[in-house]
Amino acid sequence: MKNLLKSEVTKKILLFFNENPHSIDTAKGISVWIGCDMDKVQRSLDLLVKKGMVINHKTISTDAYSYTTKKDIVKKIEKHIKSLA
Amino acid sequence: MSEYNKKKDKEFLKKFCKSGSIAKLKQVFSDIMGNKQIKCMFLDPDCAPIEGNQKAHPEIAKALRLRLPEAVENFTCSCGKHCMTIPVKQGDNVYGYIVGLHLKQPLDKTSAAFVKIYIDLALKEFQKEQELTKLYDTIRxxxxxxxxxHTIHRLLSSTLNMDELIERMARLSLQVMRCRSCSIMLIDESGKYLMPKAVIDLNNNGGKKDVCKYRKIKVGSGIIGNVARSGKVYRFRSLMCVPLIEEDTVGVICVKKKTSKASFSNFDLEILLTLAEQAVIAIRNAKLYEEQEKAAYGSIKSLAVLLDAKSPNMYTRSERFTKITLAVAEEMRLSREEIKDLHYAVLLPDTGKFGIPDKILKKQGGLSLGEFNIIKKQHLESLKILQPLEFLKPAMPIIKHHHERYDGMGYPDGLKGKQIPLGARIMAVVEAFEAMVSARPYKDKRITISQAIKEIERNKGTQFDPEVVASFISALKKLDLKKLFYDLLMNK
Structure with missing residues (x-):
């Protein structure tokens, strides 16, 4: 987790989802909300999906992302984010 | 002034006094007045202390309360030291007072004017900041x-398959509502019962439950049934049910238990209603697509029946053939669309034979070169029968090329390897297998299933695609062969 949070973009994505757990958005949308380059956001999202922190809702025409629904992962992320704040 | 406005102004003053502008003012003033660090007291419009040296000089607040200064002014405190009062005001509205304590010298007129202008500008800037923050907090x-x-709309619109759609809806609702369980039920054709179509329960180790285990609910019975009948929402603590309405109610979506354990709010209800509206549109589109597909399938079946009436099993294939072909397609992980097109092709694989004389079609033994050329030519001509059917367009290459060989020695075009459409390569394997194990008019005898499989394997790389052969063998292992080949076993 600490390694993940070293990346500014990854940190901002996790913060965004922590503050807006209900949201589902594309990589482009998320890059607008957090003010980061879309390609970097896409790479971070792919990594976070692998780690199970973000869910990829994949269809033929759209790739959308949302926060994990697993309580233990959400708590872990919250704890680390709070320690950075 | 009302209590509400007083409270608002007090809050505003508190934030303003903590702002960077006031910190800068204190610093500048300290430099001008020769003080090391000016100490300040902040008073509300009634001259009650907000923060600062509240314990020190309580008499200042008392004295100010009696006369409420309207401009910057100097005075001497009980210690005999110079102090000043700065009203924080805009027009007639007084937010409060800043009291500078124990200055080295009294404030001159020029400095007093400077302070007034500075406080005005700082107030305006601070108000703008507050407005922007408020805007950001409400609009963002x-x-x-x-x-x-908008994203959910795109995700729902990307599929026209009803089962996939309903499951996706349930998962998205779970995500957006941040709840532990979501179920979607649709009213059946009779209009009397709600049938469960998707049930996801995160309390159940990851989710999707077998809907068959859930019983149908009578419309009008229980909470969900009543929501379906009345078309009205139900919201209570940890359960929310919303009807899916398109002219009439078509179903109900229910969510249970927020992850945060909080009760469902009005805002949650608004979101679910919006989701439900989108869901209804997506369901309607999926239903229309399903009906269209049924109509297309019906047309093909009618054509197949017509062709069969002319010559049984000459232009069409058995149910078994269809089952095996589709099983191989699933094994090879073809998409839904590809499987659908292959299914259409399987129903009318040999329409091309329609114009071929019976004496050639039913001839026992091998064909002459001339007879074979007739077959090849007629195959292409007869495909024109299917051309007017637009929905068969993707299936046409499969029908046209299922007589090609992997090594390029087939017909009509001598396509080789991966040039041959995958559906055609699958059909070639299954057709050869089916021909070997079944009786055909141009064959003397049939062989056993295992012999047929061995024969297929022997011809991989030449007649058949090796990958398709491997998938064919895997698919056969998963099928109930006794049931599938019942007719053959009975006719031993």
Missing amino acids: PRAIALSTI
Whole structure:
């Protein structure tokens, strides 16, 4: 987790989802909300999906992302984010 | 002034006094007045202390309360030291007072004027900041929520398969509502019962439950049944049910238990209603697509029956053939669309034979070169029968090329390897297998299933695609062969 949070973009994505757990958005949308380059956001999202922190809702025409629904992962992320704040 | 406005102004003053502008003012003033660090007291419009040296000089607040200064002014405190009062005001509205304590010298007129201008500008800037922050805090979450709804719309619109759609809806609702369980039920054709179509329960180790285990609910019975009948929402603590309405109620979506354990709010209800509206549109589109597919399938079946009436099993294939072909397609992980097109092709694989004389079609033994050329030519001519059927367009290459060989020695075009459409390569294997194990008019005898499989394997790389052969063998292992080949076993 600490390694993940070293990346500014990854940190901002996790913060965004922590503050807006209900949201589902594309990589482009998320890059607008957090003010980061879309390609970097896409790479971070792919990594976070692998780690199970973000869910990829994949269809033929759209790739959308949302926060994990697993309580233990959400708590872990919250704890680390709070320690950075 | 009302209590509410007083409270608002007090809050505003508190924030203003903590702002960077006041910190800068204190620093500048300290430099001008020769003080090391000016100490300040902040008073509300009634001259009650907000923060600062509240314990020190309580008499200052008392004295100011009696006369409420309207401009910057100097005075001497009980210690005999110079102090000053600065009203924090805009027009007639007084937010409060800043009292500078124990200055080295009294404030001159020029400095007093400077302080007044500075406080005016600082107030305006601070108010703008507050407005922007308020705007950001109110608009940003709404913009994010709107973007979420838009993204959900795109996700739902991307599929026309009803089962996939309903399951996706349930997962998205779970995500957006941040709840532990979501179920979607649709009213059946009779209009009397709600049938469960998707049930996801995160308390159940990851989710999707077998809907067959859930019983149908009578419309009008229980909470969900009543929501379906009345078309009205139900919201209570940890359960929310919303009807899916398109002219009439078509179903109900229910969510249970928020992850945060909080009760469902009005805002949650609004979001679910918005989701439900989108869901209804997506369901309607999926239903229309399903009906269209049924009509297309019906047309093909009618044509197949017509061709069969002319010559049984000459232009069509058995149910078994269809089952095996589709099983191989699933094994090879073809998409839904590809499987659908292959299914259409399987129903009318040999329409091409329609114009071929019976004496050639039913001839026992091998064909002459001339007879074979007639077959090849007629195959292409007869495909024109299917051309007017637009929906068969993707299936046409499969029908046309299922007589090609992997090594390029087939017909009509001598395509080789991966040039041959995958559906055609699958059909070639299954057709050869089916021909070997079944009786055909141009064959003397049939062989056993295992012999047929061995024969297929022997011809991989030449007649057949090796990958398709491997998938064919895997698919056969998963099928109930006794049931599938019952007719052959009975006719031993």
